[in-house]
Amino acid sequence: MNRAIQHSHRWLNRLQTVLLVGAMLGVCSLAGSLLFGDDGVWMALAAAGFGLLITPGSAWRLTLHFYRARPIYPQEAPVLWQMLETLAERAELPGVPTPHFFPSPVINAFAVGSREQSAIALSDSLLQRLSPRELAGVLAHEISHIANNDLRVMGLADAVSRITAIFANLGQLFLLLSIPAMLFAGVVLEFNWPAILLLLFSPHLALLAQLGLSRTREYDADLNAAILTGDPLGLAQALAHIEQASKGWLALLLPGWGNPEPSWLRTHPPTAERIRRLQALAPAAPSHWLNYAPLLGYSVTPVPRAPRWRIGGLWR
Numbered sequence: 001m002n003r004a005i006q007h008s009h010r011w012l013n014r015l016q017t018v019l020l021v022g023a024m025l026g027v028c029s030l031a032g033s034l035l036f037g038d039d040g041v042w043m044a045l046a047a048a049g050f051g052l053l054i055t056p057g058s059a060w061r062l063t064l065h066f067y068r069a070r071p072i073y074p075q076e077a078p079v080l081w082q083m084l085e086t087l088a089e090r091a092e093l094p095g096v097p098t099p100h101f102f103p104s105p106v107i108n109a110f111a112v113g114s115r116e117q118s119a120i121a122l123s124d125s126l127l128q129r130l131s132p133r134e135l136a137g138v139l140a141h142e143i144s145h146i147a148n149n150d151l152r153v154m155g156l157a158d159a160v161s162r163i164t165a166i167f168a169n170l171g172q173l174f175l176l177l178s179i180p181a182m183l184f185a186g187v188v189l190e191f192n193w194p195a196i197l198l199l200l201f202s203p204h205l206a207l208l209a210q211l212g213l214s215r216t217r218e219y220d221a222d223l224n225a226a227i228l229t230g231d232p233l234g235l236a237q238a239l240a241h242i243e244q245a246s247k248g249w250l251a252l253l254l255p256g257w258g259n260p261e262p263s264w265l266r267t268h269p270p271t272a273e274r275i276r277r278l279q280a281l282a283p284a285a286p287s288h289w290l291n292y293a294p295l296l297g298y299s300v301t302p303v304p305r306a307p308r309w310r311i312g313g314l315w316r
Contacts, residue, residue: 010220010223013216013217013219013220013223014220016212016213016216017153017213017216017217017220020209020210020212020213020216021153021156021157021213023205023209024157024160024161024164024206024209024210024213025044025045025048025160027164027202027205027206027209028044028047028048028160028161028163028164028167028202028206029041029044029045030198030202031044031164031167031168031171031198031199031202032044032163032167034167034171034195034198034199035167035170035171035174035199040167043163044160044163044164044167047159047160047162047163048156048159048160050159060112060113060117060118060119063112064100064102064112064119064121067102067104067121068102068103069100069101069102069121070100070101070102071098071099071100071101071119072098072099072100072101072122077099079132080099080135081096081099083132083135083136083139084096084097084099084120084139084143087136087139087140087143087228087229088143090228091143091144091146091147091224091228092147093115093118093143093146093147094115094116095116095117095118097111097113097118097119097120097142097143097146098118098119098120099119099120099121099122100119100120100121100122101121101122101123101124101127102121102122102123102124103123103124104123104124104125105125106123106125106246107123107125107126107129107130107241107242107245107246108121108122108123108125108126109121109122109123109126109138109139109141109142110142111142111143111145111146111151112151113146113151114146114149114151114152115146115147115149118146120139120142120143122138125245126138129241129245130238130241131237133231133234133237134234134235134237134238134241135238136229136231136234137225137229137231137234137235137236137237137238138235138238140224140225140226140228140229140235141221141222141225141235142221143225143228144220144221144222144223144224144225144228145217145221147224148217148220148221148224150217150220150221153213153217154213154214154217157209157210157213157214158210160206160210161203161206161207161210164202164203164206165203165206167199167202168199168200168202168203171196171199171200172200175196211266211267214267214268215266215267215268215269218267218268218269218274219269219274219277222235222274222277222278223277223281226278226281230283232278232279232281232282233278233279233282235278236274236275236278236279236282239271239274239275239278240271240275242271243271
């Protein structure tokens with residue numbers, strides 16, 4: 001692969017990660033200081049430390065249960081397991097992530113757990129519609145999230161975002177409680193309106209930084225996946241396939257169909273940009289280090305019922 005571009009992308013991704021995490025901590029600390037002074041700053045830092053201490057694998061079984069996912073055993077998909085073993089070894093993981101299967105019409109995959117114990121959930125649509133070469137790229141992408149501790153980083157970002165929202169809600173509550181005192185008790189209160197507005201908008205600033213962090217970690221996972229497989233174009237083809245399947249035929253008539261929100265409000269970067277970066281990493285001749293033969297022996301038993309969306313946003 002193009003090593004100059006590879007090192008440039010890796011350095012830029014790490015720099016963006018540090019800056020975005022720092023921005024989130026700064027916004028959270030500022031919101032805390034506006035309410036509680038120095039104590040609020042320490043509360044924000046304590047929340048960040050709590051987010052780091054909580055292992056991302058503590059609730060991974062619960063997540064898989066919500067999706068009604070079940071393990072895929074080696075005898076059911078030996079080539080799939082061979083891919084995972086090879087990729088996990090290249091990523092220097094202490095163990096092989098356990099593949100899981102869940103029914104969904106959407107081509108989807110996600111990783112849960114930690115470096116020590118993890119799982120990768122794959123939808124039946126993904127297993128049926130992606131080629132082995134594309135599947136290898138997707139698996140490498142998810143393993144990269146695990147190897148890079150992205151689940152822990154995003155857990156930290158989520159904790160900081162939540163404590164920022166709590167500070168903002170407390171600020172609104174204090175502001176509402178002060179209104180009766182001014183109206184009925186004749187108390188004259190002086191407000192620092194710029195500080196109040198900053199406090200009220202702090203959750204939105206933290207959310208924008210969190211979304212930017214998520215997009216940066218996706219870019220880094222793409223880069224590491226290309227390194228693990230030695231085949232950036234395999235993942236690029238998978239991304240193009242998934243993008244086409246998610247938009248359907250309406251995208252041919254309406255070019256903007258399927259992307260109503262601007263790119264800076266998405267958790268994932270634009271697919272076209274991800275593909276462009278992967279293509280820039282591609283060598284002159286693809287390195288087919290992996291056997292792209294059909295997944296012989298693949299016969300996963302369907303899960304009894306597909307996941308459904310319920311109140312609370314949980315698939316069950």
